[in-house]
Amino acid sequence: MASSGFSLAAPPVFSGEGYHIWVVKMRIYLQAFDLWEVVNSDIEPAPLRANPTVAQIRQHANERTKSYKVMSCIQNCVSDVIFTRIMACETPKQAWDKLKEEFQGTERTRQQQLLNLRRDFENLKMKEEETVKQYSNRIMAVVNSIRLLGKQFNEARIVEKVLSTLPERYEAKISSLKEGMRQKYPL
Structure with a gap:
């Protein structure tokens, strides 16, 4: 070594x-x-x-x-x-x-933690005073907690979450990002 x-x-x-x-x-x-x-x-x-x-x-x-x-x-x-x-x-x-x-904890405890984290992920919304970077950091903190419990998390779902919960003031940027996302993650 x-x-x-x-x-x-x-x-x-x-x-x-x-x-x-x-x-x-x-x-x-x-x-x-x-x-x-x-x-x-x-x-x-x-x-x-x-x-x-x-x-x-x-x-x-x-x-x-x-x-x-x-x-x-x-x-x-x-x-x-x-x-x-x-x-x-x-x-x-x-x-x-x-x-x-x-x-x-037990398997049951971990399953409950996962349910709570998934619910937290689904309920995340960007705050008015928050930057996109701060918001994406909050999202990744929840996603990483889920991953640390041994569960995979789809990257496309993370991107979708960010794009679908950004305030309207980002609409122009969202449209161009969605187009880029469609090219990267075709349906």
Whole structure:
């Protein structure tokens, strides 16, 4: 890694706020070290066969230590208050699942959050004092919250929302934008 000139940033620390963002950052961080698959598995490496080679011993030791590396990463990437909630977990998967259950909620909770966010999206309207940039930022905040919950959101729907809810004073611009949209997203 040093030869490429790339250096990793410090791992993200979770303090109880912004769980969905922390999960995305943490997944990428662990993937950078080829450790992400350990989070999803509680499987211990198979025991060594009789008379293993030196290469097999090294490989086995490497596989065994991956779990400790991930556990260390997870424990060091949470605040002390959060750490106390996972300190009794024995595997990275247990720690990850405990955090997920506590901060992401149950499937029912997530579905309710999605319903609320979709309703928020549908009810968004541009305020009189707002610029188009500010309004589009509000829309994208809701869309990104939906995406962080694991649901896809159609780009064309976002553009349609912006264009259909802009005040009349933007009518000339809307017409030209709609024409450009028809060319980009033909029906």
